[in-house]
Amino acid sequence: MPVIEQRPTEVLRRVRELHQSGVDAACVQRQHEATRLLRRGIRLLDTIHPVAPEHQDDWLRVRIRLLTTLAFSEAEVVGLAKGLVRLDDVRTAIERFEDPAVRAELTAPVNHNRGLLLMGGGRNEDSIACFDAALAYREEQLAATPEPVPAQVVESLLNTLATRGLAYTRLGRVKRAREDLTRGIKLAEKYELRVTVAEIRRHLGALERRIGNVPAALRCFDESERTYGALGAEVPTQLRRERVEALLAAGLSDEAGMHLDEILPRLRQEQSNTRELGDAELFRAEAALMSGDLDLARGLAESARRRMRRWGCQTCVANATIIGLRADTADALRAGEIPAGLPARALRHARAMAAPRLAEQATVAKMLTVRLETRRGNLRRASTLLAEIPRPGQLTPIDHRMLRRLCRAELAVARDDRRTALGEIRAGLAELDRVRDRMGGLELVSGTALHGRELGELAVRLVLGGEDPRRLFDWLERTRAQTYRYEPQAQAEDPELAECVAEIRGLTQSIHQARHEGHPTAAARARRADLLREAHRMGWHTGNWGKPRPVAKMDEVAARLGDRALISFAASADELVAVVVLDGGASIIRLGSAEQAAESARMLNVDLNAMAPDHTPPPLAEVIMTSARRQAERLDAQLVRPLLAVTGERDLVIVPTGGLYAVPWGVLPSLHYRPTVVAPSATAWLSAELAEAGRARKVVLVRGPGLPAARAEIDKLATHYRASKQLAGAGATATAVLPAVDGAKLAHIAAHGAHEPENALFSRLELADGAMFAHEMAGLARPPRQVVLAACELALNRIRPGDEALGFASALLASGSQTVIAPLSKVGDQSSAAAMDDYHRALAGGASPAVALADAIAVDPMRRPFVCLGAG
Numbered sequence: 001m002p003v004i005e006q007r008p009t010e011v012l013r014r015v016r017e018l019h020q021s022g023v024d025a026a027c028v029q030r031q032h033e034a035t036r037l038l039r040r041g042i043r044l045l046d047t048i049h050p051v052a053p054e055h056q057d058d059w060l061r062v063r064i065r066l067l068t069t070l071a072f073s074e075a076e077v078v079g080l081a082k083g084l085v086r087l088d089d090v091r092t093a094i095e096r097f098e099d100p101a102v103r104a105e106l107t108a109p110v111n112h113n114r115g116l117l118l119m120g121g122g123r124n125e126d127s128i129a130c131f132d133a134a135l136a137y138r139e140e141q142l143a144a145t146p147e148p149v150p151a152q153v154v155e156s157l158l159n160t161l162a163t164r165g166l167a168y169t170r171l172g173r174v175k176r177a178r179e180d181l182t183r184g185i186k187l188a189e190k191y192e193l194r195v196t197v198a199e200i201r202r203h204l205g206a207l208e209r210r211i212g213n214v215p216a217a218l219r220c221f222d223e224s225e226r227t228y229g230a231l232g233a234e235v236p237t238q239l240r241r242e243r244v245e246a247l248l249a250a251g252l253s254d255e256a257g258m259h260l261d262e263i264l265p266r267l268r269q270e271q272s273n274t275r276e277l278g279d280a281e282l283f284r285a286e287a288a289l290m291s292g293d294l295d296l297a298r299g300l301a302e303s304a305r306r307r308m309r310r311w312g313c314q315t316c317v318a319n320a321t322i323i324g325l326r327a328d329t330a331d332a333l334r335a336g337e338i339p340a341g342l343p344a345r346a347l348r349h350a351r352a353m354a355a356p357r358l359a360e361q362a363t364v365a366k367m368l369t370v371r372l373e374t375r376r377g378n379l380r381r382a383s384t385l386l387a388e389i390p391r392p393g394q395l396t397p398i399d400h401r402m403l404r405r406l407c408r409a410e411l412a413v414a415r416d417d418r419r420t421a422l423g424e425i426r427a428g429l430a431e432l433d434r435v436r437d438r439m440g441g442l443e444l445v446s447g448t449a450l451h452g453r454e455l456g457e458l459a460v461r462l463v464l465g466g467e468d469p470r471r472l473f474d475w476l477e478r479t480r481a482q483t484y485r486y487e488p489q490a491q492a493e494d495p496e497l498a499e500c501v502a503e504i505r506g507l508t509q510s511i512h513q514a515r516h517e518g519h520p521t522a523a524a525r526a527r528r529a530d531l532l533r534e535a536h537r538m539g540w541h542t543g544n545w546g547k548p549r550p551v552a553k554m555d556e557v558a559a560r561l562g563d564r565a566l567i568s569f570a571a572s573a574d575e576l577v578a579v580v581v582l583d584g585g586a587s588i589i590r591l592g593s594a595e596q597a598a599e600s601a602r603m604l605n606v607d608l609n610a611m612a613p614d615h616t617p618p619p620l621a622e623v624i625m626t627s628a629r630r631q632a633e634r635l636d637a638q639l640v641r642p643l644l645a646v647t648g649e650r651d652l653v654i655v656p657t658g659g660l661y662a663v664p665w666g667v668l669p670s671l672h673y674r675p676t677v678v679a680p681s682a683t684a685w686l687s688a689e690l691a692e693a694g695r696a697r698k699v700v701l702v703r704g705p706g707l708p709a710a711r712a713e714i715d716k717l718a719t720h721y722r723a724s725k726q727l728a729g730a731g732a733t734a735t736a737v738l739p740a741v742d743g744a745k746l747a748h749i750a751a752h753g754a755h756e757p758e759n760a761l762f763s764r765l766e767l768a769d770g771a772m773f774a775h776e777m778a779g780l781a782r783p784p785r786q787v788v789l790a791a792c793e794l795a796l797n798r799i800r801p802g803d804e805a806l807g808f809a810s811a812l813l814a815s816g817s818q819t820v821i822a823p824l825s826k827v828g829d830q831s832s833a834a835a836m837d838d839y840h841r842a843l844a845g846g847a848s849p850a851v852a853l854a855d856a857i858a859v860d861p862m863r864r865p866f867v868c869l870g871a872g
Contacts, residue, residue: 007048008048008051008052008055008059009055011044011045011047011048012045012048012055012058012059012062014044015041015044015045015062015066016062018037018038018040018041018044019037019038019041019062019065019066019069021037022034022035022037022038022041022066022069022070022073023069025037026069026072026073030310031073031076031077032077034069034073035070035073035074035077038066038069038070038073039070041066042063042066042067042070045059045062045063045066057097060093060094060096060097063093064090064093064094064106067086067087067089067090067093068086068087068090068109068110068113070086071083071084071086071087071090071113071117072113072116072117074086075117075120075121076314080117080118080120080121080123083117084114084117084118087110087113087114087117090110091107091110094106094107094110104137105137107137108133108134108137108138108141108156109134109156111130111131111133111134111137112130112131112134112159112160112163114127114130115127115128115129115130115131115134115160115163115164115167116163118130119163119166119167119170120357121355121356121357122355122356122357122359123356124167124170124171125171127167128164128167128168128171131160131163131164131167132164134160135157135160135161135164138153138156138157138160139157141153141156141157142154142157149191151191151193154187154188154191154193155193155196157187158184158187158188158193158196158200161180161181161183161184161187162180162181162184162199162200162203164180165177165178165179165180165181165184165200165203165204165207166203166206168180169203169206169207169210169395170395172393172394172395174207174211174394177207178204178207181200181203181204181207182204184196184200184203185197185200185201185204188200194227194230194231195227195228195231195233197227198223198224198225198227198228198231199224199236201220201223201224201227202220202221202224202236202238202239202242204220205217205218205219205220205221205224205242205246206242208220209242209245209246209249210395211394211395212249212398212435214246214249214250217242217246218243218246221239221242221243221246224239225239237276237279240263241279241283243259244256244259244260244283244287245283247259248283248286248287248290249397249398249399251290253286253287253288253290253291254287254291256283256286256287257284257287257288257291260280260283260284260287261284263280264277264280264281264284267280277307278304278307278308278313278316279304279316281300281301281303281304281307282300282301282304282308282316282319282320282323284296284300285297285298285299285300285301285304285320285323286319286323288300289323289326289327289330292330294327294330294331295327297323297324297326297327298323298324298327298328301320301321301323301324301327302320302324304316304320305317305320305321305324308320314355314357314358315357315358315361318353318358318361319361321349321361321365322349322361322364322365325345325346325349325364325365325368326364326368328342329342329346329368329371329372332372332375333371333372333375336375338372338375338376342372343369343372343373343376343378346365346366346368346369346372347365347366347369347385349365350362350363350365350366350369353365360396360397360400363389363390363400364400364403366385366388366389367386367389367400367403367404367407369382369385370382370385370386370389370407370411371406371407371410373385374407374410374411374414375410377414379411379414379415382407382411382414383411386407386408386411389404389407392404398431398432398435401428401431402428402431402432402452402454402455405424405425405427405428405431405455406428406454406455406458408420408424409421409422409424409425409428409455409458410458412424413458413462418462418466421458421462422459422462422463425455425456425458425459426478428452428455429452429455429456429478429479432452432455452479455479456478456479456480457572459475459478459479460472460475460476460479460570460572461572461573463475464570464572464575464577464588467588469579469580469586469587469588470554470586472570472577472579472588473554473568473579473581473586473682474551474553474554476568476570476579476655476681476682477551477552477568477681477682477683478551480655480657480680480681497535500531500534500535501535501773501776503531504528504531504532504535504770504771505734505769505770505771506769506770507524507527507528507531507770508528508770508771509769509770510524511524511525511528549683549687551683552681552682552683552686552687554581554586554682555584556686557581557682557685557686558581558582558583558584558585558586559584560686560689560690561581561582561653563650563651564582564650564651564652564653565580565581565582565646565647565650565651565652565653566580566581566582566652566653566654566655566682566685567579567580567581567643567647567652567653567654567655568581568655568682569591569639569654569655569656569657569660570657571594571657571658574593574594574595575590575592575593575594576590576591576592576593576594576597576638576657577589577590577591578591578639578643580643580646580647581682582646582647582650587646589642589643589646591638591639591642592638594657594658594659596638597635597638597639597659597660598658598659598660598662599659600631600634600635600638601631601635601659601660601662601663602659602662603627603631604628604631604632604635604662604663604664604667605662605664605824605825607624607625607627607628607631608628608664608667608824608825608826608862608865609825609826610624611624611625611628611862611863612825612826612827612828612831612863613828614828614829614830614831625862628667628862629862632667632668632669632861632862633669635663635668636668636669636670636671639660639663639668640668640670640671641670644670649674651674651675651676651677651850651851651872652665652671652674652675652676652677653676653677653679653682653685653872654676654677654678654679655678655679655680655681655682655685656678662824663824664823664824664825664865664866664867665678665867666853666854666857666858666861666864666865666866666867667857667861667862667865671854672854672857672858672861673854673855673858674854675848675850675851675853675854675868675872676850676854676867676868676872677850677868677869677870677871677872678867678868678869679869679870679871680810680813684813684870685870685871688813688818688819688870688871689818689871691816691818691871696743696744696745696782696785697745698725698743698744698745698746699721699723699724699725699744699745699746699747699748700724700725700726700727700737700740700741700744700746700747700748700784701714701717701718701724701725701726701727701748702714702726702727702728702732702737702740702741702747702748702749702750702751702767703726703727703728703729703732703750703751704732704749704750704751704752704765704766704767704768705729705732705751705752705766705767705768706752706766707750707751707752707829713750713790713832713833713836713837714726714728714750716833716837717748717836717837717840720840720841720843720844721840721844725740727740729768730768731768732751732767732768733767733768733769734767734769734770734771734772734776735769737749737767737772738772738776738777738780741777741780741784741787742780742781742782742783742784743781743782743784744784744785745784745785745786746784746785746786746787746788746843747784747786747787747788748787748788748790748836748840749765749787749788749789749790750790750832750833750836751765751766751767751790752765752766753765753766753789753808754766763808763811764808765789765808774808774811774812775811777808777811777812777815778811778812778814778815779815780815782816783812783815783816783817784817785817785818785819786817786818786819786820786821786849787809787812787817787819787820787821787822788820788821788822788836788839788840789808789809789820789821789822789823790823790827790832790833790835790836808822809822809869810869813869813870817870818870818871819849819868819869819870819871819872820868820869820870821839821849821853821866821867821868821869822866822867822869823864823865823866823867824865824866824867825865827863827864827865827866828863831860831863831864832864834859834860835856835857835859835860835863835864835866836856838855838856838859839852839853839856839866840852842855842856848872849868849871849872850868850872851872853866853867853868853872
């Protein structure tokens with residue numbers, strides 16, 4: 001064959017190679033490189049134009065592909081207008097085909113791609129018409145194609161349908177978005193395109209997240225991931241990223257951070273310079289920012305920003321910039337000194353983020369400027385900038401809404417307009433309540449409080465300055481422990497979660513057995529860790545919470561207290577105060593340093609843990625006892641004695657804050673023999689007090705494995721009750737205990753236990769068949785009215801922002817149990833058995849839980865660090 005006839009074929013082959021190289025570069029966000037390769041391909045293609053008739057169609061199709069890919073690269077590098085011009089060139093090329101059917105076939109993807117470019121440029125409304133035109137052709141094509149329909153025909157339609165759903169999502173047209181995505185899932189299921197089902201369900205999850213329905217979003221992401229797993233396909237990075245976004249939207253920054261900490265080392269080792277690594281660093285920076293680790297947030301954001309700049313991703317660069325700005329702003333506000341250049345830098349970034357797709361980032365940068373200018377006293381400047389911030393729309397993230405409210409409140413404070421400031425805070429917290437009301441599991445409900453943390457802190461600071469105890473009480477109840485406001489309701493068991501927990505329990509037994517026999521356990525422990533993460537994730541969207549109860553008013557609480565006194569602690573900066581409610585009135589007592597009290601509580605727990613073993617050598621026990629008494633004396637002097645002049649000899653209801661949740665109150669000298677109840681909020685205490693007692697009379701006594709003293713303990717306890725159901729030895733399994741305690745008046749469980757600070761609802765009791773988790777008892781249809789946990793540390797809580805306490809005992813309270821008796825630190829088996837015998841003797845004799853426990857603790861306070869939680 002003559003050389004002259006071979007040349008077009010060879011050129012077309014080379015051009016196709018350049019096109020593929022350009023696509024590869026674009027896929028990893030190297031847009032400048034992609035643009036250069038694609039332009040070279042066009043120039044090479046033009047060297048054989050005009051082309052012989054037999055190569056004409058090939059030449060046009062290659063040109064169309066080059067121009068289409070180049071349109072997206074140039075839109076990123078040069079601007080949207082240039083990308084749209086390139087697509088106009090594609091239309092011109094299409095017109096050169098004589099066959100109308102070919103022209104229609106090629107025009108549909110042009111309409112789709114034009115819609116994509118317009119979406120990327122923030123012109124979502126304009127993009128809809130393009131997607132409509134593409135869909136019209138693809139609907140006709142599907143209708144005209146005989147069965148079996150090729151997968152490519154259906155996938156093209158589904159691609160456009162799902163993308164239009166995303167455009168509707170961005171426009172806030174939720175109904176239309178849901179219609180497109182739901183129809184897409186049904187079509188994909190009909191044609192058995194399971195990967196496409198997973199992909200569109202991910203889009204539906206993104207829609208749910210955008211409208212604030214985080215449980216539904218997480219459910220979609222989980223279903224999508226399970227589909228990929230069943231197909232043996234790799235889970236897309238985008239799915240992992242959107243799940244992290246949902247966790248952050250719910251305030252679960254620690255959970256998101258732990259998830260990312262697991263994958264970042266692998267990404268850094270395997271993919272040292274990829275977009276996926278940059279995304280992971282960016283989200284980890286955001287999680288660190290929300291958790292208050294500003295240095296980590298700043299460092300990761302800067303690393304991510306450098307990576308994103310190399311790839312030309314403007315949105316990612318803007319997100320990283322915002323995180324750095326927020327960290328710098330938080331540092332400056334905390335220090336009380338605003339560097340002169342910081343507000344100007346924040347505003348400069350806001351003005352530079354002019355593209356429509358960066359509108360949210362620009363708004364945040366402007367709001368940060370408002371906060372900084374307000375703190376510097378430039379109120380006119382702050383007010384002018386605040387007026388430029390748009391009102392939030394339906395899809396505005398909750399943290400942006402809270403930041404806007406905070407800006408308005410702080411500006412009002414700077415103008416000495418406390419009334420307006422408190423009005424803004426009240427409105428912001430009401431918005432947050434509406435988001436919280438849609439959450440599922442306890443973790444999501446409690447985590448959401450993070451977004452209103454600064455609003456709540458500002459409210460307490462403002463009201464505390466006014467020396468009005470009634471008003472301070474109301475605001476404390478409004479801002480803390482919202483988890484416990486929700487009425488529990490029965491819910492059908494999630495079979496997937498139940499299966500997962502059953503496997504965890506089985507593996508736990510296998511691990512114990514293997515250790516006993518000297519066999520390796522690494523594989524089983526790794527599998528168990530994976531299952532724990534999976535079960536925890538399922539719990540995010542599995543909840544049994546009904547409508548919210550109203551926040552308790554002080555007069556309601558005072559009326560129920562009778563002769564008792566309620567002490568509600570609060571901290572503002574490092575100042576610790578107590579609101580004391582009694583005899584229908586209230587007073588504020590200032591108690592010094594909150595940090596000092598929290599440190600004393602921590603040290604006391606360290607000593608109590610060290611002293612817990614039954615057979616500690618006497619000389620060592622005496623040293624530890626001396627230290628524990630010293631810490632207890634310090635706490636007593638700071639927290640209790642200043643209150644005695646007001647409370648007198650009254651029984652106490654204590655609402656702690658922060659580190660005070662770790663105080664075993666009965667150990668403090670002034671509270672020996674003093675009936676004391678601990679509650680996460682006055683609202684939670686009142687709800688527990690007013691809960692119907694019911695007609696249950698069942699008493700259940702449980703003895704778990706590995707407790708030598710518990711055998712005698714359970715036998716003794718049984719003598720205090722006319723009738724009781726006893727589960728011990730091999731019969732004390734989780735599968736037997738759970739139905740037994742459902743609906744009980746009293747459930748006493750003596751078992752080894754462990755508090756999981758990073759996963760509170762998976763704090764556990766060790767029974768004969770493995771662990772029984774907090775979330776299982778919390779999920780009972782009729783939780784026991786009173787639960788006694790004669791196990792180590794199960795009154796401990798993980799304290800979230802807003803004094804949201806999560807742990808084994810608190811999960812039971814939130815789920816409907818009225819009273820929980822549990823230790824705050826480790827307890828020796830013999831000490832626990834003796835304390836519980838004393839407790840149940842008094843309880844069976846007619847004493848209230850608080851009175852019975854106070855008397856039992858006072859016999860040997862340092863070795864009986866139990867607390868009475870809920871109602872007493």
